[in-house]
Amino acid sequence: MSHDNSSPKFLQHHFHDVEQQYETAKLGMWAFILTEVLTFGGLFVAYVVYRSWYPEMFVGANLLLDVNKGLLNTIVLITSSLTMVLAVWAIQKKNQKLSLFMLIATFLFAFMFLGIKYLEYSHKFEVGQLPGEYYSYMGPEIAHLNNPHIFFSIYFIMTGLHGLHVAIGMGLIAWLIYATAKGNLNSEYYTPMEMIGIFWHLVDLIWIYLFPLFYLI
Amino acid sequence: MSEHHITPLKTYLAVAGTLFFLTVVTVWVSYFDFGSFNIVIAMGVATLKASIVALFFMHLLWDDKKNLTMFVMSLMFLGIFITVTLLDTGFRGGVNSEVESPINNRAAFYDSLPLTDTHGHPVDEHSADHHGEGEDHH
Secondary structure, three states: OOOOOOOOOOOOOOOOOHHHHHHHHHHHHHHHHHHHHHHHHHHHHHHHHHHHHOHHHHHHHHHHOOHHHHHHHHHHHHHHHHHHHHHHHHHHOOOHHHHHHHHHHHHHHHHHHHHHHHHHHHHHHHHOOOOHHHOOOOOHHHOOOOOHHHHHHHHHHHHHHHHHHHHHHHHHHHHHHHHHHHOOOOOOOOHHHHHHHHHHHHHHHHHHHHHHHHHHO | OOOOOOOOHHHHHHHHHHHHHHHHHHHHHOOOOOOOHHHHHHHHHHHHHHHHHHHHHOOOOOOOHHHHHHHHHHHHHHHHHHHHHHHHHOOOOOOOHHHOOOOOOOOOOOOOOOOEOOOOOEOOOOOOOOOOOHHHHO
């Protein structure tokens, strides 16, 4: 970094220089990611414990989920992760227009993810594959399974919390679109985009585990 | 900021391509039955994908290593969380057979599902016998 005497206006006075400000923001972001891992961690523990108690039930109940929709959502989310990272790349390369385009694409992919999730959820609400005591589906393919409502409790809580993260991420990306369009972010200062990018990749990362756990095995 | 590492576009595209490829692989593999290795394979592929996302998309590979350390530590603590919990739940009844029971005794557990008619609808009063079954099946 070239040390000119006039400090940029986005540099807050309590930081030594731009680099320190950026690194501090990033450290804070990773501290937040750590708490996110532990939040979802509790739910992963629930999954592991109940799977260890009802292995056959989990293997049988995951057949009730639509693998194609899950696969499509995985592809949609990976694509949105790519467009997000390309938005950061474009702004680093001083191409604000491309960055804006990539952010909008990311937003639309996130919307698509929630749309597919909505189709899945509404089908489950229709047939009664619901958590806990709301479970009422008694179709022939699960006649031999004990306690499938537990599978759906864990399914709805984990994918629901993940879906909430997608929705929050959409709000954050919408704000990034606004800030980039206004020209507030540029190749010198794009910290919010990098941080929201990290959050967005975490959302992708969690889905990478949820997809095989619920749909495949 | 200009001195930040800028990852080449080719790397990002290659990473995304690898992620798509591994996604197809994990779905394809799930159609074969490897017994108890199904979980190992699925989780192995997922962990490989997650590592790629964390190292390249989340820039941990080029970041100050304190960020990677923090992330790995959160996973270590998750590992401890899972292990210690399984030490309890996995061995209930191993010492004392009568203490083997669900964590929440009031939760609904079935020894077998309630009867259904040929359309898969519950026969009668199934909502009434949802509760309270858990306690008396031991």
